[in-house]
Amino acid sequence: MKLTLKVWRQRNAKVKGQFETHNIDNVSPDMSFLEMIDVLNAQIIESGGDPVAFDHDCREGICGMCSMYINGRPHGPNTGTTTCQLHMRSFKDGDTITIEPWRSVAFPVIKDLAVDRSSFDRIMSAGGFVSVNTGNARDANSLPISKEDADSAFSAAACIGCGACVAACPNGSAMLFVSAKVSQLAKLPQGQPERKSRVKNMVKQMDKEGFGFCSNHAACEVECPKSISIDNIALMNRDYLSASLASEK
């Protein structure tokens, strides 16, 4: 396969970026999208240029590090698929592919396609946990949890924190990401004691980081590589409302 790539190049967060066009031959349909970028980078290095910086690590769709806008969609054309699991058989010979970083105020560009997502970690620090020090636990089976609850908590917990939801949202909202954690813990008995403070603190931090509001556009759910449901957002809104109304503090 032969392809034309329009890749976003930007030295750092302070300077403006622009698209750069590259032609690439010998692309095999069995290559992953990132392996195609590897080939591009080898080509750039051999011709004395500066390779394209991008985030990636596990290359098996679970670490959440890869983060590219491909032809205007986070993680490219396939549903339920991270960039690293996207294979070139999803493209045609002669295609032109546009590659950009996540675009969001809360995700400043570090270089080229790599962005800073540390805002997600700070939201987790605000409440994405059960306060249980090591050694505090009782026997695991002394707390039965119905299979339905465990499965539904697991579905929410499958979020990989890649940020595609934010990138997809016209408002740059992080509601799907935040609600996935809120909802995982709200569905489990372990999460109950801190249920109210958790949702309030996480939402507060989310707002502070500059993420936008949710207007039920639902693009996040469509683009989420782990198909996290927007039902979680509904649950979070409900919890947030009840926590705000009930709060004494």
Next chain:
Amino acid sequence: MRLDSKIPEGPLSDKWTDYRSSIPLVNPANKRNLEVIVVGSGLAGASAGATLAELGYKVKVFCFQDSPRRAHSIAAQGGINAAKNYQNDGDSIYRLFYDTIKGGDYRSREANVYRLAEVSVNIIDQCVAQGVPFAREYGGLLANRSFGGVQVQRTFYAAGQTGQQLLLGAYSALQRQIGMGNVQMYARHEMLDVVLIDGKARGIIARNLINGELERHFGHAVVLCTGGYGNVFYLSTNAMGSNVTAAWKANKRGAFFANPCFTQIHPTCIPVSGEHQSKLTLMSESLRNDGRIWVPKKQKDERHPTQIPEDERDYYLERRYPAFGNLVPRDVASRAAKERCDAGYGVGATGMAVYLDYASAIIRYGKQEANKLGEYNASDQRVKELGKALVKEKYGNLFDMYEKITGDNPYEVPMRIYPAVHYTMGGLWVDYNLMTTVPGLYSLGESNFSDHGANRLGASALMQGLADGYFVIPYTIGDYLSKEIRTPSIPTDHEAFERTEKEVKERIDHLINIKGKKPVDYYHRSLGKIMWDKCGMSRNAEGLKEAIKEIQALREEFWQNVRVPGQSDEFNPELEKAGRVADFLELGELMCIDALDREESCGGHFREEHQTEDGEALRNDEDYSYVAAWENKGDGKFELHKEELAYENIKIAQRSYK
């Protein structure tokens, strides 16, 4: 130097309990003044960082990824072992201990493994308390499944994403401590050297990967949780960034490297598809629970797998190992696959693959489900439909991943699989306290050598990472830190910090200034090929000697002709890679030296000269029942130190799964 493993006295089952109660304590006021550096944020690092901070120590955690949640523990699929005996199938702490020692082919330390089995039960409790959504039965209790090398069901799991859920649990505990200000987190930072003052580890030099600045960080102790070195093979199931750099720098500063040749080749991975391949993907061992492995009985049989009738298939694991069948340990399963493919029975375009077939499991589950629903006369199609739904529930994410990578639908066509590098049992030598041969320098999880001998059993890596981080280091570090309460923080303008930083900077400048012709990946790929061909699934003296020479030549060429684009004072992933590959080029040689020294076959280390008549590994307990700990003498010279292994509680036997 004599290696002192510091194994406590007393009967095996009392060692840890007695020792734990006798380790000196550090009072809370003093803890606030003691600083601990944790490098790596996987299961071991995140759990250690969080727990040490909970205890009151001042903790700094470093990781090279953009967030601690990305560490490669996240990719572990199948599960975590614990001797809970919830299934009432005869499991016990002793049996988990025994299975692990036997699985490791009698090359691990009894006391460490027993402790691991003991604390395994606490891990599950802790994770459930954090909200880790393990799989459950309809009654609300935890579900278990089987894993290789074992005849009980002791593996806890969360679909095929157990590592993810456990890591996110540890990450949440870590983020909580970060939010409280007890842990300072340094993401996108890579440790490039350890700083020694008066022979003790006192800090690290780290590179800020965003702006390239070198930073000095002091700690009363340094804890390395930096994972394994499987990427020395270039193609492995490790993440792209997984590397040996931290452990290797430690080795150069005096920490011995133990059993480097013990690497695990995992039997069920998606085969290599071409030259462009950058990494390999594992298909969880849990798939061997229900899947059957086979090749055609006829060589070079090109028929579609579904066209090959039952009696023309060779279920070679069931044939060779009737007692364990498809659930033999990983080293055994991998070698058996290689044997069939080398003999010409392999399948797929390259002939380097075997089938992992779910057809009979789908029918078996389908019938069960049909019976549950009272559909006793269900049609074949209905049975298949029900069976597929159940298999999807158990292994759906793995099947989806397989389809994405290969383009084949594994519900209809048997999966093609082949062994790939997955885990490294070797690592930094540590004593019972998990301290290396450098005082104050610790190593946890996959980065140490301690628990898995010559072969690790499935679902034991997650167990070890969390055992070390949650339940071992928080106690054992007290043995050292209780003597450090009078040591004030050492300012980082100390001469040792200055000197070490200068050395790191010179090396980086050197790499940038070579300005040669070939990219870093060329050298990495070349090294990987040497290692896979000559120090991979089977090894012989001649090949290993050749490999040593080839690695030396490749290393020399690297330092003459590598091209690292860009500058050192910017975000420069090629520079990061170059530094890591430079270290792999040294480690690879040591692995071959170690493999050459070990004149026996054991676990993942198979020396062709040492095998039984039917091709099984032949151990030599008389001469090689030791841990090979290598001291780095500089200039590519290494000195071997031996820790003799004593088995007081287990009768050593020829390992048999027949």
